[in-house]
Amino acid sequence: MAHGPAQGIRRWLYTTNHKDIGTLYLWFSFAMFLLGGVFALVIRAELFEPGMQIVEPEFFNQMTTMHGLVMVFGAVMPAFVGLANWMVPLMIGAPDMALPRMNNWSFWILPFAFAMLSSTLFMDGGAPNFGWTFYAPLSTTYAPPSVTFFIFAVHIMGASSIMGAINIIATIVNLRAPGMSYMKMPLFVWTWLITAFLLIAVMPVLAAVVTMMLFDIHFGTSFFNAAGGGDPVMFQHIFWFFGHPEVYIMILPAFGVVSAIIPTFARKSLFGYSSMVYATAAIAFLSFVVWAHHMFTVGMPLAGEMAFMYMTMLIAVPTGVKVFNWVATMFKGSMTFETPMLFSVAFVILFTIGGFSGLMLAIAPADFQYHDTYFVVAHFHYVLVPGAIFSITAGVYYWLPKWCGNMYNETLGKVHFWTAFIGLNVTFFPMHFAGLSGMPRRIPDYNMMFADWNMISTVGAFLFGAAQILFLFNVIATIRSKRPASDEVWDRPEGLEWTLPSPAPYHTFTKPPPLS
Amino acid sequence: MSTNNEVVEHETYYVPEQSRLPIFASLGLFLTVFGAGRMLNGSDDGSMYFFVGALLFAFVLWSWFSIVIAENMRGLNSMQLKRSYVIGMGWFIFSEVMFFAAFFGALWYVRSLAGPWLGGEGEGGAANPLIWPGYQHEWPVMNTPDMVANGDKAKILGPEQSMSNPGLSNWASWLPFWNTVILLASSVTIHIAHSALKSNKRSVFNLWLTVTVLLGIAFIILQIEEYVHAYREMGLTLESGIYGATFFLLTGFHGAHVTLGTFMLLLMLLRSILKGHFKHDDSFGFDAAAWYWHFVDVVWLGLFFYVYVFA
Ligand code: HEM
Numbered sequence: 001m002a003h004g005p006a007q008g009i010r011r012w013l014y015t016t017n018h019k020d021i022g023t024l025y026l027w028f029s030f031a032m033f034l035l036g037g038v039f040a041l042v043i044r045a046e047l048f049e050p051g052m053q054i055v056e057p058e059f060f061n062q063m064t065t066m067h068g069l070v071m072v073f074g075a076v077m078p079a080f081v082g083l084a085n086w087m088v089p090l091m092i093g094a095p096d097m098a099l100p101r102m103n104n105w106s107f108w109i110l111p112f113a114f115a116m117l118s119s120t121l122f123m124d125g126g127a128p129n130f131g132w133t134f135y136a137p138l139s140t141t142y143a144p145p146s147v148t149f150f151i152f153a154v155h156i157m158g159a160s161s162i163m164g165a166i167n168i169i170a171t172i173v174n175l176r177a178p179g180m181s182y183m184k185m186p187l188f189v190w191t192w193l194i195t196a197f198l199l200i201a202v203m204p205v206l207a208a209v210v211t212m213m214l215f216d217i218h219f220g221t222s223f224f225n226a227a228g229g230g231d232p233v234m235f236q237h238i239f240w241f242f243g244h245p246e247v248y249i250m251i252l253p254a255f256g257v258v259s260a261i262i263p264t265f266a267r268k269s270l271f272g273y274s275s276m277v278y279a280t281a282a283i284a285f286l287s288f289v290v291w292a293h294h295m296f297t298v299g300m301p302l303a304g305e306m307a308f309m310y311m312t313m314l315i316a317v318p319t320g321v322k323v324f325n326w327v328a329t330m331f332k333g334s335m336t337f338e339t340p341m342l343f344s345v346a347f348v349i350l351f352t353i354g355g356f357s358g359l360m361l362a363i364a365p366a367d368f369q370y371h372d373t374y375f376v377v378a379h380f381h382y383v384l385v386p387g388a389i390f391s392i393t394a395g396v397y398y399w400l401p402k403w404c405g406n407m408y409n410e411t412l413g414k415v416h417f418w419t420a421f422i423g424l425n426v427t428f429f430p431m432h433f434a435g436l437s438g439m440p441r442r443i444p445d446y447n448m449m450f451a452d453w454n455m456i457s458t459v460g461a462f463l464f465g466a467a468q469i470l471f472l473f474n475v476i477a478t479i480r481s482k483r484p485a486s487d488e489v490w491d492r493p494e495g496l497e498w499t500l501p502s503p504a505p506y507h508t509f510t511k512p513p514p515l516s
Numbered sequence: 517m518s519t520n521n522e523v524v525e526h527e528t529y530y531v532p533e534q535s536r537l538p539i540f541a542s543l544g545l546f547l548t549v550f551g552a553g554r555m556l557n558g559s560d561d562g563s564m565y566f567f568v569g570a571l572l573f574a575f576v577l578w579s580w581f582s583i584v585i586a587e588n589m590r591g592l593n594s595m596q597l598k599r600s601y602v603i604g605m606g607w608f609i610f611s612e613v614m615f616f617a618a619f620f621g622a623l624w625y626v627r628s629l630a631g632p633w634l635g636g637e638g639e640g641g642a643a644n645p646l647i648w649p650g651y652q653h654e655w656p657v658m659n660t661p662d663m664v665a666n667g668d669k670a671k672i673l674g675p676e677q678s679m680s681n682p683g684l685s686n687w688a689s690w691l692p693f694w695n696t697v698i699l700l701a702s703s704v705t706i707h708i709a710h711s712a713l714k715s716n717k718r719s720v721f722n723l724w725l726t727v728t729v730l731l732g733i734a735f736i737i738l739q740i741e742e743y744v745h746a747y748r749e750m751g752l753t754l755e756s757g758i759y760g761a762t763f764f765l766l767t768g769f770h771g772a773h774v775t776l777g778t779f780m781l782l783l784m785l786l787r788s789i790l791k792g793h794f795k796h797d798d799s800f801g802f803d804a805a806a807w808y809w810h811f812v813d814v815v816w817l818g819l820f821f822y823v824y825v826f827a
Pocket residue numbers: 133247248250251293294312313315316319354355356357358359361362363367370371372376379380383384387388
């Protein structure tokens with residue numbers, strides 16, 4: 001295993017190398033990001049004006065559904081797994097992931113799963129049209145036939161996630177370099193350890209709920225049918241038992257990424273490391289007991305509404321601890337604003353806005369007004385786009401020089417940042433107002449009174465889309481450029497990954513590094 | 517396995533060379549589910565994809581395990597790598613626990629919350645007189661809300677009989693009781709086998725492992741017998757309302773896991789008898805199968821009490 005990569009396509013098909021697999025995950029995720037982005041632009045184009053102009057309502061529903069599914073399962077989750085593949089072994093001084101062949105398997109399931117999911121667009125009856133949350137009975141009794149393939153796609157991508165998570169846990173638990181105790185691990189490693197636990201805990205629940213759907217649809221069971229003694233609301237409970245931890249699966253690694261970047265560019269160590277670890281664990285724990293905040297209007301008993309409301313508000317406490325620590329890290333630091341830092345600072349500010357709108361939604365009586373409006377759409381896009389997506393982007397700019405050995409073009413990076421930053425705020429900020437004044441989500445046509453906000457949103461969305469093309473261009477240009485990066489890349493960054501040459505050799509830490 | 521004593525702590529962790537296994541495993545898995553999907557949706561070619569995929573998948577898994585075993589025998593697996601396998605298996609079992617937890621949770625929810633609401637109890641019960649007039653909740657749900665509210669026009673009929681506890685005095689002729697005895701016994705026998713392996717008693721190990729496999733097979737046969745009885749004589753099917761749904765999915769997934777577990781143990785038995793695999797201090801394959809077996813056992817206890825006894 002001393003030698004380098006194999007040649008040609010075989011290198012990628014048969015690889016067992018964590019760096020190759022990380023790269024595969026990241027490119028796959030970017031492809032899905034563009035695909036999901038195209039779906040989003042179809043939605044926004046239709047919503048540019050009130051009235052129906054571009055697509056049929058039926059197709060519009062397929063677009064909202066596929067956009068959500070592709071972004072959550074195809075773009076955000078694989079991107080973080082890609083970052084974990086690249087960085088966890090480098091950060092803990094491990095030779096590779098613990099189970100390298102299974103690692104490759106986890107990846108290669110995904111292209112098949114998403115090919116199958118995307119192919120539903122061309123099937124009779126069209127693609128799934130019941131929203132990314134696929135509530136029964138929309139997704140059972142009234143679903144298009146393609147739902148069967150949707151279910152199996154979820155099954156196999158779930159298997160991929162579980163295997164990926166097992167691999168990450170085994171790597172972190174078993175392959176740390178001697179002396180790398182748990183409380184010395186970089187926060188990115190910690191957040192991924194906890195995320196992996198969440199994945200193993202909830203992906204099987206997702207598998208179970210789609211299995212119940214499959215049986216309701218094809219084998220005449222009554223899980224979600226009250227006529228047989230079942231309950232459609234039970235679908236929502238099981239789905240959100242998966243779904244809420246899932247949103248933390250998409251944000252905890254992001255916390256890890258910005259916790260790596262901010263100290264570097266503030267030139268101070270992370271403020272409150274151990275409280276960061278405990279806050280992450282607390283968030284993960286609480287994420288199991290708040291799921292019904294998505295169901296306040298479904299008719300739960302009062303005691304349930306109250307319990308879920310208070311538990312949800314409790315999550316804001318550890319989340320606040322994190323935001324406080326990032327700000328305190330920057331406080332009195334000698335800050336510079338290279339592209340990764342710009343994305344990270346924007347992360348802290350805009351994610352906090354998303355957290356605040358989350359708190360508003362957490363207030364059960366208020367949620368009766370907000371639920372199923374664009375306010376919810378604004379909330380979760382503020383936590384996911386400048387949250388998850390920005391942190392991934394920041395991470396790519398931060399580590400790309402280490403991966404490919406070349407420095408990116410700082411000016412282009414800044415242009416990318418500002419286009420994305422402006423684009424996303426123009427897109428999603430107006431949604432708060434559209435939502436508060438009552439515009440329902442997942443609807444292709446709307447009242448005249450929402451026209452202005454929607455027009456602005458659509459303009460912003462195309463700007464944000466353009467920013468991503470710039471991103472693609474930047475990354476490719478960097479890989480091809482001839483501007484070698486130094487081994488440290490940045491100004492005395494912390495972490496084992498910076499002790500390696502740039503680009504990082506194909507095999508690293510075949511012997512554990514000495515730790516100071 | 518003869519090289520085992522030569523296994524020394526490797527100074528580097530074994531990272532395998534390139535491997536074709538994963539991509540073909542993905543292809544096999546994909547064809548299997550794609551074919552299953554087409555079968556369910558009524559396409560004629562579905563079964564072809566399904567069988568080609570399943571065969572490919574089975575073949576790849578077979579090769580994969582063979583390669584891993586061969587690597588171990590060549591002494592490539594350090595203690596650290598073996599620990600990775602142990603950790604991997606442990607978390608895999610945890611994921612299975614969560615899968616069953618979802619079904620148990622669903623059963624609890626319909627039994628204790630949704631059912632009473634459908635029957636008009638409490639705050640959730642307001643819809644009862646409007647949609648399911650006359651429905652009263654009891655578990656097992658023998659009369660579905662559909663039957664009560666719509667009489668002859670009902671589409672979803674409850675079971676004629678349920679599988680519930682016939683009273684302690686009748687346990688001797690109650691199949692689930694014997695299934696419990698069988699599985700509990702098998703937990704003991706596999707433990708005996710394990711101890712025998714640890715103290716290098718190969719023939720004792722083989723004997724008790726054989727007994728365990730036979731008990732597993734006996735369980736599966738009885739379970740099939742129970743299903744046939746349910747379908748033929750008790751009017752209890754997948755379609756018998758929520759009782760049939762929860763009963764068959766819980767016991768069915770458990771039965772599928774017993775089948776897989778038995779198959780795994782059988783392979784371990786053949787490896788031991790035919791190839792002399794496993795040493796007192798190097799028996800991951802068997803250990804993993806044994807843990808899996810204990811897990812399947814614990815799930816059964818949950819089923820026995822929650823699905824059968826206190827129902
Ligand atoms: C302070 C933390 C947070 C609180 C209190 C909170 C609260 C809520 C509440 C109450 C809802 C339901 C609104 C409704 O449907 O009426 C909601 C929706 C949502 N939240 Fe959050 N949230 C928080 C953070 C996050 C984070 C970090 C993410 C993801 C990274 C996230 C993603 C989502 C998504 C995707 C939905 C909508 C799902 C859907 O209906 O399609 N939230 N949030």
